[in-house]
Amino acid sequence: MKHLDEYRDPALILRQVEAIRATCTRRWTLMEVCGGQTHAILRHGLDELLADAVELIHGPGCPVCVTPAETLDQAVLLTRHPEVMLCTFGDMLRVPGALGDLNAARAAGGEVRVIYSPLDAVALAREHPEREVVLLAVGFETTAPAAAIAVLQAEALGLGNLSLLVSHSLVPPAMEALLVDPDNRIQGFLAAGHVCTVEGAAAYHAIAERFRVPIVVTGFEPVDLLAGIHACVEQLERGAARVENRYDRAAPDDGNAAARAAVSRVFEPVEREWRGMGRLPASGLGLRPEYARFDAVARFGLVTPEATGDGPCIAGEVLRGLRRPTDCPAFGRDCTPDTPLGAPMVSSEGACAAYLHYRGEA
Amino acid sequence: MTTDVVRLAHGGGGRMQAKLLDEVILPALGIPALAAPDAAVLDAPGGRLAMTTDSFVVRPLFFPGGDIGRLAVHGTINDLAMAGARPLWLTLGLILEEGLPLDDLRRVLASVQAAAEECGVRVVAGDTKVVEAGRGDGVYINTSGVGVVPEGVQITPGAIRPGDVLLASGDLGRHGVAILAARENLGLDPPIPSDSASVAGAVAALLAAGVPVRALRDPTRGGAIAALQELADASACRLVLEDAAIPVRNDVRGACEILGLDPLHSACEGRFLAAVPEHAAAQALRILRTRAETAGAVAIGRAEAGEPAVIRRLATGVERRVILPAGEQLPRIC
Numbered sequence: 001m002k003h004l005d006e007y008r009d010p011a012l013i014l015r016q017v018e019a020i021r022a023t024c025t026r027r028w029t030l031m032e033v034c035g036g037q038t039h040a041i042l043r044h045g046l047d048e049l050l051a052d053a054v055e056l057i058h059g060p061g062c063p064v065c066v067t068p069a070e071t072l073d074q075a076v077l078l079t080r081h082p083e084v085m086l087c088t089f090g091d092m093l094r095v096p097g098a099l100g101d102l103n104a105a106r107a108a109g110g111e112v113r114v115i116y117s118p119l120d121a122v123a124l125a126r127e128h129p130e131r132e133v134v135l136l137a138v139g140f141e142t143t144a145p146a147a148a149i150a151v152l153q154a155e156a157l158g159l160g161n162l163s164l165l166v167s168h169s170l171v172p173p174a175m176e177a178l179l180v181d182p183d184n185r186i187q188g189f190l191a192a193g194h195v196c197t198v199e200g201a202a203a204y205h206a207i208a209e210r211f212r213v214p215i216v217v218t219g220f221e222p223v224d225l226l227a228g229i230h231a232c233v234e235q236l237e238r239g240a241a242r243v244e245n246r247y248d249r250a251a252p253d254d255g256n257a258a259a260r261a262a263v264s265r266v267f268e269p270v271e272r273e274w275r276g277m278g279r280l281p282a283s284g285l286g287l288r289p290e291y292a293r294f295d296a297v298a299r300f301g302l303v304t305p306e307a308t309g310d311g312p313c314i315a316g317e318v319l320r321g322l323r324r325p326t327d328c329p330a331f332g333r334d335c336t337p338d339t340p341l342g343a344p345m346v347s348s349e350g351a352c353a354a355y356l357h358y359r360g361e362a
Numbered sequence: 363m364t365t366d367v368v369r370l371a372h373g374g375g376g377r378m379q380a381k382l383l384d385e386v387i388l389p390a391l392g393i394p395a396l397a398a399p400d401a402a403v404l405d406a407p408g409g410r411l412a413m414t415t416d417s418f419v420v421r422p423l424f425f426p427g428g429d430i431g432r433l434a435v436h437g438t439i440n441d442l443a444m445a446g447a448r449p450l451w452l453t454l455g456l457i458l459e460e461g462l463p464l465d466d467l468r469r470v471l472a473s474v475q476a477a478a479e480e481c482g483v484r485v486v487a488g489d490t491k492v493v494e495a496g497r498g499d500g501v502y503i504n505t506s507g508v509g510v511v512p513e514g515v516q517i518t519p520g521a522i523r524p525g526d527v528l529l530a531s532g533d534l535g536r537h538g539v540a541i542l543a544a545r546e547n548l549g550l551d552p553p554i555p556s557d558s559a560s561v562a563g564a565v566a567a568l569l570a571a572g573v574p575v576r577a578l579r580d581p582t583r584g585g586a587i588a589a590l591q592e593l594a595d596a597s598a599c600r601l602v603l604e605d606a607a608i609p610v611r612n613d614v615r616g617a618c619e620i621l622g623l624d625p626l627h628s629a630c631e632g633r634f635l636a637a638v639p640e641h642a643a644a645q646a647l648r649i650l651r652t653r654a655e656t657a658g659a660v661a662i663g664r665a666e667a668g669e670p671a672v673i674r675r676l677a678t679g680v681e682r683r684v685i686l687p688a689g690e691q692l693p694r695i696c
Contacts, residue, residue, distance in 0.1 A: 004619065010606075010677030017678075045680025202621055358682050 007221030008044070016226035017049045020233060024053040029185050031321050032176070033171060034192030035349025036061030036220050044222040046229075054229060058323035060174050060277065060356075061192055063139040064091045064347035065319055068273040071095030071167040074302045077138050078165065078213045079110025080139045081300060085128060086122040088136040090114045092201070096344045102306025118150040119141070124164040125154065134296045141195045144285055145235040145259035151287075151294050159216050163296040164285055169272055171195050172203040174281035179211045183322055185287075187234040190218040190225070193247035200255030204243045212241040219247040266291050275343065315342035316352055317357040325352040332356055368462040369445050373492025382490065382524045386464060391469035391478075391485050399664040402486040402499040406418075406452060407510045413439060413446035415506040418428070421468065423500050425544040427537075427555030430501055434559050434632055437582070438507040439481050443562040444578045444634065446517040446569060447509030452478060454505055454533045456486040460500030470501055482506070520575040520594030524667040527643035528601060531561060531650060534657035538628030539617050554613050559632030564649075564656040566638075577637040585627040587684050589635055590672045597637075600668035606677045607662050621672055626684070637665060655677030 030040055038058040041047055041273070047056050062067050072092070076099040078084050093102045093112065106112040111131075117119055118135055125133040137147040147164065151288025162302040171192065178184060191204055194218045204215045214235035228246045234344040235241065245253055263285070272284025287295050296302065312330045325344065327330050335341040337353060344350035371378040373454065376667045386395075388394070418434045435452065448505075458467065480628060483564055540556040542548070569576055577597070581589040586608075594601045610625040618625045632655065638646050643661055650659035674682045 043682070045676055045678060045682055049678060141592050172598050357685060 001018060001293050004221065006272055007219075007223040013044070013049070013222050013279075014344075016223065016230060020050060020226065021053045023230065023237055025237060028187050028236050029057060029233055030184045030188045030190060030229060031057045031059045032190040032218070032225070033059035033061040033175065033345065034195070034220075034349065035059075035065070035354075036277050037061070037190060037192065037225060038224060038351050039349060039354045039358075040220050040222065042354040045358075046222060046225060050229070052226075054233060055325075057065060058318070058351040059178070060274065060319040060322055061140065061171065062319075062344065062349035062351070063143070063169065063342040064089075065166050065315065065350050066090070066169055066174075066276070067095070067138050067276045067343070068275050070273065070304050071136075071138070071165065072102070073099045074165055074297065074304065075102060075112075076100060076105045077302055078296065079105040079112060079136050079301060081106075081132065083132045084300075085111045085124060085131045085133045086136060087111055087113045087115045087124060087133060091137070091150075091347045091349075092136060092138065094346045096341060098342060108177065110204055111271040114253075118146040119153065119163065120305060121162060122153045122157070122159070122246045124151050125159045126157065129161060131161060132299075135162065135164045137166045137168060140169055140171055141198045144267060145198060145256075145265045148149060148262040151266045151291055151302065155291075156348050163294050163299045164287065165296040166267075167272070168176075168267065169274065169287035170269065170283050172207060173280050174277065175207055176211075177277055177280050177283070178320055180208070181320065185323065186237055186353060188214040189216070190232060191215050191226045193217055193219045193251045194223070194244070196247065196251035196255060198256050198259045199207050200244050200250075201253050208241050208243050214241050214307075215243045217243070217245040217247045217249060217251055241280065257357065274319075276319040297311065311341060313342035315344050318344055325355040328352070366458055366464050368464065368467065368492055369620065370460050370494065373458065373490060379490070386468060387456075387471060387488070387490065389544055390468060391475050391488075392610035393485070399561060401515065402451070404486060407417065407450075407532065409513060410511045411510045412442050412445040412511050413507070414441040414445075415504065416441060417502065417504045419499065419502050420541065422428065422541075422544055423470065425556055426540055426553040428558035428631070429460040429473050430472060430503055431470040431689045432477045434505045434557075435474055435477035435481065435483070436558050436631060438505040439560045439562050440580045440634070441470075441482060441507035442507050443560075443565040444517070444580050445509075445511060446515040446575070446578070448566060449481060449483045449507045449562050450511040451486045452483050452487050453507075455503065456490045457498060457502040457504075458490065458492045459500050460492055460495040462500045470503075474503075476520035477560070502506065504581050505675055507509050509520045512569060517575055517578055519577045519579065519593045522593060522637040522665050523576070523600050523639070524599060524665050525535050525640055526576055526599075526637045526665040527640050527661050528590075528603070528640060528663045528664045529643065529646060530586070530627040531564060531607055531634045531636070531648070531656040532632070533611045533614070534633060535610055535618070535625030535628055535630065536582065536614050537631040538585065539614050539623070539625070540656070542621070543617060549625050550617060554611075554617065557630050557632040559655045561632060561634045561655065564653050565634070567649050567653065568646055571645065571649055573638060573642050575636055576636055580633055580634045581630045583629050585625070585629055586635065586687060587624070588686055589673060591686055593635070593637065593674050594670040598670050599667055600671050600673060600675045601663060602675055602681070603663035604622045605674050607660060609658055609662070612664065623693050637663075640664075665696075
């Protein structure tokens with residue numbers, strides 16, 4: 001913990017806050033893309049410390065939150081196949097879709113296994129040759145390599161009983177979609193450091209240039225976040241708009257080539273539905289034709305259920321940073337972590353959960 | 363015994379059951395084999411009695427720093443202590459799963475006996491049932507406890523007043539993380555030991571010294587936050603914790619960081635939180651720090667007038683309201 005304490009040192013935090021305040025000649029609006037950063041900001045009260053200098057709006061970088069309801073409904077349909085063992089990360093269990101959530105599917109007799117790594121699904125497929133193991137593969141650039149490796153391992157092992165329900169998403173297309181939105185207020189981005197540990201910062205250069213927006217690759221501890229914010233407002237103050245890496249202790253500029261190779265061998269960019277943002281071109285990953293036999297949708301003949309509205313939930317606008325969780329009439333009343341109406345209240349990276357947890361305000 | 367595991371017949375009320383009682387259970391508890399009556403008849407001391415019951419379904423049965431037997435004694439004793447009571451008697455209800463190795467049962471019973479003896483309480487009544495293999499998790503235990511509340515002692519959450527100091531009797535959140543690490547084979551080296559212990563002696567020492575304790579609460583399931591929220595609601599006070607003062611061991615913090623847990627949501631099984639008037643805080647801490655089980659006692663915050671809430675004041679001065687976790691952070695920890 002000594003290592004972490006350095007990045008949470010209160011005296012250093014207060015000095016950084018002062019430096020940011022001194023830099024700002026006006027109040028700037030920044031978006032932190034990643035839900036992990038949103039939680040750290042709320043947990044350490046950085047939003048409050050910076051309130052008069054910087055408005056932090058919270059981005060769509062919560063993989064559970066942006067997974068479309070249709071994918072969840074497909075997962076629920078899969079659990080109705082008696083031979084299926086559906087493997088997923090724990091956060092997905094309570095996200096409501098039109099057909100209920102996976103917890104309810106489990107209570108109704110479906111088999112849903114919580115896993116910590118996609119490779120756990122490979123192990124389960126080996127242990128249970130009589131079962132059809134389906135991996136619900138969600139997440140951004142960071143989790144796609146492990147899903148790709150799961151496919152490559154299954155191929156090498158000749159496993160015929162593993163398939164994937166793929167809903168991987170890519171961050172840069174979502175950032176572009178936010179910037180072209182006529183309601184956009186984002187003046188600078190804090191880009192998620194861990195996405196860059198895989199992808200590097202290259203993908204951001206085109207966005208920074210095209211939209212004249214500074215993008216600072218930022219970590220997850222308070223001191224990292226404040227360093228990223230400081231760099232971003234410094235750029236804004238002097239009219240710069242470039243990609244800057246303030247998380248180079250963990251995220252090399254060129255990312256991780258081996259991880260990217262595994263991803264591009266198994267997956268290819270596809271159009272993807274984002275909850276709250278609609279269909280975005282080349283914003284997701286799908287299995288390449290050579291690996292189509294691992295596609296659960298085809299294997300089980302899944303029909304995509306009708307999309308349904310989100311009811312009173314304003315998750316879509318929250319995920320685009322247009323409204324705050326506390327703007328939602330249901331926040332903290334009809335929608336709580338016990339009775340979530342939308343994914344951002346469920347996920348450990350969701351903005352609504354962060355507001356309720358750390359500010360406890362309704 | 364003819365077998366080395368529990369069998370259904372051990373709960374059948376016949377000779378097998380009598381043998382289990384006479385040869386395993388009663389000797390382990392230091393109770394002479396006798397035709398047990400249906401009820402214990404006890405000489406009640408004068409004054410008010412405190413009574414409580416608790417069931418224990420922890421998995422795994424044995425974990426670093428304790429086991430279900432110790433937990434079943436400490437859990438109930440601590441509940442009595444939180445009412446200011448001196449624990450006197452316990453009952454022991456065992457639900458055994460067919461196939462449980464008798465050696466495991468002996469280990470659990472030896473733990474029950476050792477913990478009861480350390481705490482100066484007697485097991486005065488009990489019951490044993492056996493369920494089919496697959497219908498239990500080895501052993502479930504229920505303990506009920508009776509204690510006596512000393513004259514003049516009036517401890518209740520509603521008694522907290524603005525200005526009172528909140529004390530923690532030691533590091534927080536350890537038991538929950540110890541169980542999680544043991545259950546999920548997290549491979550922490552060295553393993554995090556549970557904090558399972560009786561706090562009745564420490565509470566008695568405070569009361570004997572005349573510390574005017576207002577409220578006591580043991581932060582079990584739901585952790586310190588759940589306990590503090592109850593105290594805040596009952597007393598209609600705003601409870602403000604100084605984040606930097608909250609005692610959490612480095613290994614527990616590290617494990618929580620990796621697992622995405624909050625140590626204040628994680629259970630303790632050998633700790634208590636106390637509210638005392640400001641003038642008595644130093645004396646209370648002095649007394650607690652002379653005892654091994656409460657050597658790490660510290661002040662963690664204070665009660666203020668205001669909307670009932672639990673607030674964490676960060677070292678940067680920012681105040682964050684803290685709320686209860688949605689559900690169980692982790693099931694089956696006690």
